[in-house]
Amino acid sequence: MKSNKQRRAEIKARRLERAAASAARLRAKDVRLPQPDFGFALGCEPADRSVLKQYNNTYGVLPAFYVARPFTCRDCGAEELWTAKQQKWWYEVVHGHIDSRAVRCLACRRARRERLRNTGPGANLLGEQTDRLRALGATKPNARAVAEVEAALESKWWSLRVLAIQTMARWGGESNLAKLHELMTARPAGGRRYFAWERVAADAAKSALMNRERWP
Numbered sequence: 005m006k007s008n009k010q011r012r013a014e015i016k017a018r019r020l021e022r023a024a025a026s027a028a029r030l031r032a033k034d035v036r037l038p039q040p041d042f043g044f045a046l047g048c049e050p051a052d053r054s055v056l057k058q059y060n061n062t063y064g065v066l067p068a069f070y071v072a073r074p075f076t077c078r079d080c081g082a083e084e085l086w087t088a089k090q091q092k093w094w095y096e097v098v099h100g101h102i103d104s105r106a107v108r109c110l111a112c113r114r115a116r117r118e119r120l121r122n123t124g125p126g127a128n129l130l131g132e133q134t135d136r137l138r139a140l141g142a143t144k145p146n147a148r149a150v151a152e153v154e155a156a157l158e159s160k161w162w163s164l165r166v167l168a169i170q171t172m173a174r175w176g177g178e179s180n181l182a183k184l185h186e187l188m189t190a191r192p193a194g195g196r197r198y199f200a201w202e203r204v205a206a207d208a209a210k211s212a213l214m215n216r217e218r219w220p
């Protein structure tokens with residue numbers, strides 16, 4: 005019998021192999037540019053340039069797709085894979101700069117965040133607010149918590165806005181759920197160039213409401 009750990013390691017090794025082969029085939033070209041023969045690339049995700057354009061002042065060409073990228077962790081040397089989905093989240097929800105790349109594995113990223121956090125208040129504002137919102141979701145809402153979530157919904161960091169939506173779902177209550185349904189139904193149909201946040205909000209509200217139904 006193989007242990008779960010062994011099985012996970014095998015799956016990861018296979019994914020890395022496939023990604024390395026895919027990267028080798030694409031190496032001759034800039035894989036971020038639209039290519040007619042993109043279909044074979046592993047784990048392709050379409051990019052939303054209307055979002056990227058808002059947060060990247062660049063004369064370069066913005067990607068049409070994200071493709072899984074193998075990389076070596078800068079700190080521990082582990083062979084890792086930055087999936088297309090993770091890239092989409094990083095560039096379009098967190099608004100990481102288009103030239104930024106994954107350089108550390110999850111464990112090293114967490115260790116580094118912990119070190120940064122210990123360098124004093126305000127050193128890692130996004131991290132602090134993220135933790136704060138997560139903690140709020142686990143408690144009963146009071147007036148101050150509600151005000152914090154409302155402020156987070158207006159944050160420049162969309163990942164905080166998404167967390168605020170998740171927190172409202174965890175809290176539940178008629179007005180929160182009504183608000184989430186409102187966000188969900190306000191998802192703009194078509195017109196992909198505009199209302200990008202409304203689209204992200206609608207999807208976040210939908211999955212938060214679905215998760216809610218799965219809770220005991």
Ligand SMILES: [Zn+2]
Nearest residue numbers: 077080109112
């Ligand atoms: Zn590492």
